[in-house]
Amino acid sequence: MQLTKRAVNVDRSPMTLGEKIYLPAIAKGLKITMGHIFKKKATVSYPEQTRPFSPVFRGLHVLNRDEQGREKCTACGLCALACPAEAITMEAAERKKGEEHLYREEKYAARYEINMLRCIFCGYCEEACPKDAVYLSETIMPSNYSRDYFIYKKEDLLITEEQMKKRAATGKG
């Protein structure tokens, strides 16, 4: 029974003399591999050269501020709820009098941590956020020897995308 019309019969006829001495086939193979000597190399020497990101690239998170420089996040916890990897931890706090220039909403995140080792960069947190407070920037996570490095605190996240990129490039933070 044939399921598709694409089936090809395997040719099991015995090898001809030309095939048996292998040499023509070897020459053909050598021609192909030699041809690759002059081909353009596909390697991107990463830290020095980078490839352009696709428009939907999801990299390290950045927490947003509004136009007046106030934190947008209201510690609603929806991002943590949406997160399939359970990478987000937060503690909420109430905004005191006189802190209106710091936090936009009455409730804010006193602690906000993303464990980048758990995060799978799915971007669900960005989608879940009702306040447009968290989004994924076009930054690749730098490597490090210590695990603590990968737990990004509020001060690591509440920066602009440019600062985030710079930190990733220098590997500090």
Place this chain on the structure above:
Amino acid sequence: MLLLSIDWIFIIEKVALILVIILASFGIAAYATWGERKVAAIMQDRIGPARAGIFGLLQPLADGGKLFFKEEIVPDRSTKTLFILGPALFMITALMTSAVIPWGPDFTISTDSGIRTVSLQVADINIGILYIFGVVSLGIYGVMLGGWSSNNKFSLLSAIRAASQSISYELAMGLSLIAVLMLTGSLSLRDIVSQQHGFWQDGYFSWNFFKQPVAFLVFLVCTFAELNRAPFDMPECESELNMGYHQEYSSMKLGLYLFAEYINMFISSAVLSTVFFGGYNFPWMDQVASAVPSGLFSLICVSVLMIKVIGFILFFMFIRWTLPRFRYDQLLNLGWKGLIPLALLNLVITGGVILFFFNK
């Protein structure tokens, strides 16, 4: 003063030559690993090692250093003496072969006690080719001992494979060489090289390659098999035998095995160039010889040989990154049913031609 009439300068000369050859073998083998990676990379449209030094030229040093600092593990159930002897034997035999290869013509230096002729060959023994065969066959003991004493089934299987492969292909190799020896009439590598003088002699090419192309082909294929290199790298085919005979080895013992393979490749290339491609001979060498001093001429000859050797090494690498591995039965079929009859036929034809046309 001659002490006990021993020619001390002669001994110093030879020791220096041996040292230079061994160091050169190590150097070339080290850079062959670099070259192999570069060749592989280029054929796969990559750029290969590029971080350690300019063009990654320090990569062999980094690799060697890494191997030295790895933990040395000797398996609990292994036969310890043999386990340690294996890589040592493999390395020693790899280095021993280089003794009979003439690296260049003799050159003369005038000292106060007269003119001294310095030979660029460690030992001109009159059975040079047989010596090479003997030592190469010994090399398989290194693999066998290593594989057997590891007390690992994969290692043992792979060692058995290596042994049977090398035995099968040594036959064809020897037969193909007999045809060459019928032409040269001598087993000494020095004679074989001097008979291929220049490039064109008596109205025909002087290199054995042009006189015995079939023997060259058989010899070349057998060399691949003897070197355990792709497409005949049965003893270490990862997909069937994990790592092969050096599965249980770590640290510098593994390093010796891997390194000796590259030295083998270097020496085999030298043998191939010597026997079939005229050794250090090159076209118009007589004109060059009369134009430059003998020391410089020797140097030119050595570099010519080195260029041929490097050409062969590159060829080995190109083949490795081009062809898939043979199946084991295909390998033995090719050896016993293909190459041995071919070599025999070549032998008979060569004998016949010599008998009827050149029998003076």
